Amino acid sequence: MTGPRVAIGSILTECNQFGGSPIDLDWFERYELRWGDEMLAIDAGVVGGALQELRGAGARVTPLLAASTCPGGCITADCYQRLRGELLERLRLALPVHGVLLLLHGAAVAAGVDDPEGDILQAVRQLVGADVPVVATLDLHAHVTQAMVENAHGLVAWATYPHRDTQTTGQRGAHLLLETMAGRCRPTMALAKVPVIVGGLHGSTDGDGAFARIMRAARQQELRDGVLSASVFLVHTFLDQPDLGGGGLFITDGDALRARDLAEATAGAYWDSRHELEATAVAPGDAIRAGMAIDGGPVILVETADCAGGGASGDSIASLRALLQLETPPASLVPVVDPAVANACHRAGVGAGLHVAMGHAMDPQWGTPLVVDIRVESVHDGRFRYAGGIWDGVVGEMGPTAVVAMGAVLVLVTSHATYDWADEQWQAVGIDPRRAKFVVAKNPMNFHNVYDEVAKAVFILDTPGPTPATIAQHPLRHMQRPYFPADDDIPDLKPTVWTNAGLYA
Ligand SMILES: [Zn+2]
Incomplete structure (x- = not known):
């Protein structure tokens, strides 16, 4: 050679x-x-x-x-x-x-x-x-x-x-x-x-x-x-x-x-x-109210501030909490990373009822856990294979995983955060997210890979987290001013x- x-x-x-x-x-x-x-x-x-x-x-x-x-x-x-x-x-x-x-x-x-x-x-x-x-x-x-x-x-x-x-x-x-x-x-x-x-x-x-x-x-x-x-x-x-x-x-x-x-x-x-x-976002409650006024689903709630693909822990329950404030929440799907809850579900087994504190366990600065009664619907090893994107063909590992129910709201509780490409994580637990009324997607872009053809509406949510829709309210310490969006115009910019x-x- x-x-x-x-x-x-x-x-x-x-x-x-x-x-x-x-x-x-x-x-x-x-x-x-x-x-x-x-x-x-x-x-x-x-x-x-x-x-x-x-x-x-x-x-x-x-x-x-x-x-x-x-x-x-x-x-x-x-x-x-x-x-x-x-x-x-x-x-x-x-x-x-x-x-x-x-x-x-x-x-x-x-x-x-x-x-x-x-x-x-x-x-x-x-x-x-x-x-x-x-x-x-x-x-x-x-x-x-x-x-x-x-x-x-x-x-x-x-x-x-x-x-x-x-x-x-x-x-x-x-x-x-x-x-x-x-x-x-x-x-x-x-x-x-x-x-x-x-x-x-x-x-x-x-x-x-x-x-x-x-x-x-x-x-x-x-x-x-x-x-x-x-x-x-x-x-x-x-x-x-x-x-x-x-x-x-x-x-x-x-x-x-x-x-x-x-x-x-x-x-x-x-x-x-x-x-x-530059993007704008709406309060989760406003998005859910507007979504309820729309016939059918899925309505996509983009909780962009908790995007694992942007480095967040995926452990926010902000959208989940807002959905549970409805008198009778419709069929909805929410992913939340919480290894302690996932493991408790594995120990308790399918069909068990548990009283847990869920969410904000990995990166607690963005909210407080939701204390709630859940029913374990299914448990999984959390492995899936990506069907596109940066890790096309690679096996992703959510770790010990459970699907838990709070009425008609199903939460995918995983042990590890994983990058979202399409709906591999939902498919891995046997759920087709297109059939839900509300789907919480924690990625600012890749939800398009799944829902562009079927979504009745998409709302970008304003929730706490390290990957927000805009950094306008998040002053940077090491980046020198002026910069957009902190400064709207910069005269004589080179x-x-x-x-x-x-x-x-
Ligand atoms: Zn990128």
Whole structure:
């Protein structure tokens, strides 16, 4: 074999600095944690796509590790040092290599390390030197930092939200790396961002919303000569760090000025769309009253502030409490993470009646438990398989799980928070959520994957939690003013611009 030697590694999760539970190695073990050669069996998602592209080109692949998990609070120091240390040590042992491909997220935070992806890219760069191409893929919710831009030949982000293109993004990243290693291009990258911090609710790349339009305009540039890659970032909202914001990142073949112009134009369009991107929410009681006035169901109550996919603990009972305030609540479905209640249900068995305190056990700052009588309808091992998205094909683990009834309201009580893609968690316990009157969905975007065709109405709820619809009422300490939504207008705003020109100096 004479193909180029490529080292490939992945550490992928998203972190929440408003709340959530710390991410440790158990979290990665529940989703995906593969060391060295174990990584080669991955055939889907961003790692699968990258491996296919590299193998197709005849590259000799050196797998480092693949670690990914559901978003949470910050990664613990021990966990981060273990993953970082393994990745770097395995790379050091593999040297010399012709290129390095890293499949990252871009909005992780570890205890004591604000920018793990920048930290890893910098450390990898130090190991391999300035001349060895290093390419990384990111989520479009990445908080792209100067350290990431300056240490990578290329950064390539997924271009869809809901995230359906992780596999092709892996391919795009691998392709850019292969072309660079072969000397067929000289990736010249510029990022431009503006201080707009808005939630995911209006960030869909489907349809004709502001973010979809900006994404389409940017990606069209990829069809033009000399533009190697276009990415648009809708920064992860629930960080508190300097230089947060959204914008564009372009890679041209050696044309620094053009990369910068395109990135600045995208950042400008992003700024102009800020009001359209900012979401509003309604009180749960108002949403439920309006939903009761609608014939049939399902009516979707989006409890976006408790989104495990954004790092929340999934343990809020705010929507549940509001539903139970109805005199006779209709058939409704609510997911709540509460390991103690789930385990109590397993011990008591199907049919048992229990008096429990449910909710706000993991991240208690957002509410008080609901003290309530429940009946155990069914118990489950909590395993399911994702049918799309970032973890397509991967087994998710809710841990010991129970479906409990409070009259016609059914609660899916799980031991672990899991990322919501479609309705895999409900299907795993034998429930079709389309048949309920009210369904509580704890994700600002992915409920579209299930309910767009069938929902009678959708209400975005204003409830306490670390992933709210807007951060307007949540002052940031480390992000410098001015920024939107804290500041509605910023006279003479110039985007922040970073480039990888230093690699060619
Ligand atoms: Zn994302």
